[in-house]
Amino acid sequence: MEDVDLKSIAEKLTIRGKGILASDESTGTIGKRLEKAGLQNTEDVRRAYRENFYTADIGNSISGAILFKETLYQHASDGVPFVKCLTSRGVLPGIKVDQGLVPMPGSNGETSTRGLETLASECKQYWQQGARFTKWRAALKVSDGLPSEAAIQRNAQELAEYAAIAQACDLVPIVEPEILIDGDYTLQRSGEVSQRVLQSCIAQLWRQPVDLEATLLKPMMVMPGADASQKASAQDVAVATLDTMRRSVPPAIPGIMFLSGGLSEKESTLYLNAINNLALQQRKDTWALSFSFGRALQASVLQLWTVERTGHVPQGSAKGMAEALARANAAAAKGQFQGPHPSITSLAGTLRENF
Ligand code: 5MM
16 A cells, blocks of 8 residues: 555645535435436436536636545546546545434434444545545534434544544545534524534544544534524624634644535535635634535536436536536635626526516
8 A cells, every 4th residue: 555645635635725525425315316306316317417527627626526435436428437537637536434324322313323333444445446535424403402412422432433444544534523404593502512512523533543634624614503583694604603613623623624514505605705704804714614515516516417418508517517616615715705606596696686
């Protein structure tokens, strides 16, 4: 095995003004999205859809792409392996290594994540196949009594064990403790819960043989739940998010790569832009503050691709959308997004305003 410098991989992933494309939806999750768009959830449809991203001109905006196991072994329609499509564009291939959520016995509907038993042997195979970083997702529900301390501790411990195993296999770990958007919780409660969760994750990472300088964090931005009566502005989200990160995440961690978690494509970009603007103003850009978005980089691409397949928009439209969304978020990762937002819904809004 070659001598792997994990810190330099983490540095490449967190280079300022680029972010990560999360395209690691498991077969069930991508299936729900494809079926909602009227497409069949077959291996070739999944492959053809993902080709829109991996053969797009995204190298100036995207530093790494997280793939699902199936995708790591697939090829573009011209026969070039996806891994090669990505590396030839300067994009590092990564892999989701968790095996999904399972109910936590005795809990009030809370979950932990499975996959630790087989992780080491799988990581070795993924490295051979070209993956250079990994991702593991835990999910925490918020309500009056949740998340419980038991769920916070169990998930933090699993995330830290995963990170140690990934690094031992020469892969940079992305640690994803997602605070779910569902619920009517306030901005303040989101901050309190995020702080507890992130601090517990960091404490567990310290207990394991994990090199923080070769570890990335993938949290949710701090914001009210989707059903909260009081909405927050992008500036409110930026203030609460930066306060929480500063109180919880040591500067040794090179990058905080936010997930989009059910926000709209436009909100995700505007919030990320506000966070970076504020960090620059306050000189608190200790870490790269960037994205590891899934839906916020994909939703309009999928919509457009379904139309493209019927021949009603030119071939390549979906790929062009993938590039435009990546560019918009790369600009936001520098606090330089100026709009208009390229997503289909924003475009429709702009067009409506012009008539
Ligand atoms: C929370 O989901 C992650 C980020 O995507 P969004 O920006 O859309 O929230 C995402 O990487 C997720 O972990 C993968 O899609 C895998 O999800 P499943 O549900 O298939 O495990």
